[in-house]
Amino acid sequence: QVQLVESGGGLVQAGGSLRLSCAFSGSTFSNYGMGWFRKAPGKEREFVARIMWNGGTSVYADSVKGRFTISRGNAKNTVYLQMNSLKAEDTAVYYCAASANEWRVRSGQYDYWGQGTQVTVSS
Numbered sequence: 804q805v806q807l808v809e810s811g812g813g814l815v816q817a818g819g820s821l822r823l824s825c826a827f828s829g830s831t832f833s834n835y836g837m838g839w840f841r842k843a844p845g846k847e848r849e850f851v852a853r854i855m856w857n858g859g860t861s862v863y864a865d866s867v868k869g870r871f872t873i874s875r876g877n878a879k880n881t882v883y884l885q886m887n888s889l890k891a892e893d894t895a896v897y898y899c900a901a902s903a904n905e906w907r908v909r910s911g912q913y914d915y916w917g918q919g920t921q922v923t924v925s926s
Contacts, residue, residue, distance in 0.1 A: 812920030825899030836908030841895035
């Protein structure tokens with residue numbers, strides 16, 4: 804059974820940076836596309852970024868493009884989200900997700916989800 808554990812969240816001032824990590828276990832990491840999502844209080848969960856199996860293709864939400872970078876370390880079974888120039892509106896619980904099905908990755912319908920890590924950006 805695939806398990807995902809996020810870490811790296813916290814409180815940061817606007818303009819600062821954080822790097823989130825998501826540790827993957829229970830299957831072969833390199834067979835899975837990975838995504839990051841976030842959910843702010845009172846809002847729907849929204850897509851942030853995704854990265855495919857080989858790490859060569861990444862997609863970002865317009866709201867984070869140019870500020871966030873998704874990457875993966877297949878040797879460490881970990882996906883990362885580097886978040887720079889953080890804004891108050893980035894405050895949310897951040898979740899990583901995984902799927903071995905390309906259609907499900909591209910459509911945002913992932914099979915496995917982590918428990919989330921809180922990111923709070925103070926203005």
